[in-house]
Amino acid sequence: MLPFSLKRDGIALRAFEPTDVHALYAYLNDPALEGRRYLPDGFPDLAPLSARHVEGILEHWQKESESWTLAVVDTTSGALLGHVRADWEWDPHCPSACVVIAPAQQRRGIGSAVLAVALAFLFEETPAHVVSGWVASWNEPALAFALHNRFSEAGRQPRGGLHAGSFYSHVALDLLRGEWTAMRERRYVA
Amino acid sequence: MSLEGKLVVLREERREDQRLFADLRNDLDTQAWPKGLPPDYTEEMHIKRLETREFSYERDSARLAIVEKASGRLAGFVSYTGEQHRLSASIGIVVSREFWGTGIGFDAQEVLLGFLFDELGLREVHLWTHSGISKAIALAGRSGFVECIRLRESVFKNGRLLDGVVMSLLREDYYARHTDKVDRLPKVA
Numbered sequence: 001m002l003p004f005s006l007k008r009d010g011i012a013l014r015a016f017e018p019t020d021v022h023a024l025y026a027y028l029n030d031p032a033l034e035g036r037r038y039l040p041d042g043f044p045d046l047a048p049l050s051a052r053h054v055e056g057i058l059e060h061w062q063k064e065s066e067s068w069t070l071a072v073v074d075t076t077s078g079a080l081l082g083h084v085r086a087d088w089e090w091d092p093h094c095p096s097a098c099v100v101i102a103p104a105q106q107r108r109g110i111g112s113a114v115l116a117v118a119l120a121f122l123f124e125e126t127p128a129h130v131v132s133g134w135v136a137s138w139n140e141p142a143l144a145f146a147l148h149n150r151f152s153e154a155g156r157q158p159r160g161g162l163h164a165g166s167f168y169s170h171v172a173l174d175l176l177r178g179e180w181t182a183m184r185e186r187r188y189v190a
Numbered sequence: 191m192s193l194e195g196k197l198v199v200l201r202e203e204r205r206e207d208q209r210l211f212a213d214l215r216n217d218l219d220t221q222a223w224p225k226g227l228p229p230d231y232t233e234e235m236h237i238k239r240l241e242t243r244e245f246s247y248e249r250d251s252a253r254l255a256i257v258e259k260a261s262g263r264l265a266g267f268v269s270y271t272g273e274q275h276r277l278s279a280s281i282g283i284v285v286s287r288e289f290w291g292t293g294i295g296f297d298a299q300e301v302l303l304g305f306l307f308d309e310l311g312l313r314e315v316h317l318w319t320h321s322g323i324s325k326a327i328a329l330a331g332r333s334g335f336v337e338c339i340r341l342r343e344s345v346f347k348n349g350r351l352l353d354g355v356v357m358s359l360l361r362e363d364y365y366a367r368h369t370d371k372v373d374r375l376p377k378v379a
């Protein structure tokens with residue numbers, strides 16, 4: 001079964017459509033998501049986004065060839081819950097993944113479910129050996145989320161930016177194929 | 191004032207530099223990343239890249255030729271990319287094999303760092319390398335860089351799995367090593 005066929009706990013993944021612009025605009029502009037929107041380069045991660053910005057983001061995502069960004073949706077209501085991204089543009093040996101869930105939808109297990117899809121895609125459909133992820137050091141929930149999903153902290157690059165009056169670091173995380181395989185096997189046994 | 195060290199001058203790259211730059215890119219020892227392969231880059235490709243550059247004040251990267259002062263010979267290049275203005279940038283250095291062990295790489299790196307901290311006012315400079323390039327790690331260490339990230343087995347090169355390594359140098363650590371300089375840039379955090 002291909003990883004995109006995820007339909008679990010009432011969530012599904014699908015391609016973004018132009019009609020998603022309003023729902024995407026709404027959750028990307030949630031103040032709780034500022035600084036952790038995981039947008040393409042050139043789009044502001046802190047300032048409010050305009051509808052034109054969001055159209056540009058959708059257009060950018062739809063042109064990707066060595067990465068994908070998919071919409072996370074509620075299968076019952078069709079509501080947009082977030083986005084998940086896998087990127088192997090630098091080197092398919094060491095791609096990266098990220099998950100963004102609308103603040104109102106967090107802490108329901110959605111992020112872990114869609115991260116599992118991204119990892120299954122990268123490890124089963126591409127020659128990835130290790131998958132990395134990056135979070136800002138102030139984003140403690142994201143760091144806890146990554147560690148909960150068996151990523152290991154690879155270190156911290158200082159002064160990634162300023163947040164609330166202090167410098168923060170870029171925290172690097174990685175997950176080796178062997179660790180992912182072992183994790184999957186343990187889950188099947190359990 | 192030019193970008194001048196004890197052994198080198200850093201200057202803008204020129205058309206006549208591009209032969210060596212293509213050679214360095216095609217040398218598996220000086221080309222650190224598999225992304226840069228295969229080693230079939232030509233001088234013409236490099237000249238085209240150089241000549242299609244546009245004038246701009248919106249710069250976040252640069253490549254500067256390293257010229258040995260004593261001989262006037264081209265020795266390689268230094269670069270910085272991804273500059274976040276007044277905050278950080280990533281640097282790179284490539285030195286032609288014949289200049290290895292002469293101190294030119296270190297001097298060029300120091301001149302570049304002086305530019306980034308004194309002129310661009312950066313608060314942090316970092317570099318990406320991998321565990322297979324002990325020379326690069328040692329060279330960075332000589333300028334005060336410390337390893338801050340090690341991404342396990344994220345590089346496959348020369349038939350080996352290697353760790354991706356990020357090394358970082360903070361502004362205050364740079365000035366602490368250069369006691370002849372005074373950092374007059376106010377702290378922001």
